[in-house]
Amino acid sequence: VVWKEKKEFTSDLKLVYNAPTKEAAKMELDLFEQKWGSKYPYAIRSWRANWDELTSFYDFPLEIRKIIYTTNLIENLNGKIRKYTKNKLSFPTDDALKKSLYLSISEIEKKWTMPIHNWGLIFNQFLLIFSERLSR
Secondary structure: OOHHHHHHHHHHHHHHHOOOOHHHHHHHHHHHHHHHOOOOHHHHHHHHHOHHHHOHHHHOOHHHHHHHHHOOHHHHHHHHHHHHHOOOOOOOOHHHHHHHHHHHHHHHHHHHHOOOOOHHHHHHHHHHHOOOOOOO
């Protein structure tokens, strides 16, 4: 996707994966294809070819889906490290890089103890689905 269309493209694509149901997501993908299919057919083909894998999260209640969206830990950590190190174009030594990474992870780690919003409701959904795996 060209840079000047990236924001609009991703905004339209969010309508697909933020749809309330799998059926609604399918309709949003059809609309997305009408708008972008001629310009970016590979993106549409990729979504259609991998539809079952990309939409498997719809098998879960909305509360659990929100957790799934926000818990890709590695991507999250990498993004936050980039936020702390983006002003540095280069590091004079390997030790300077290591120190910068250490300090950024130390700051990020402070937020890992924050409670998850609506955890009681989410945990009850997990209990309904995975009762044999979980215990109170």
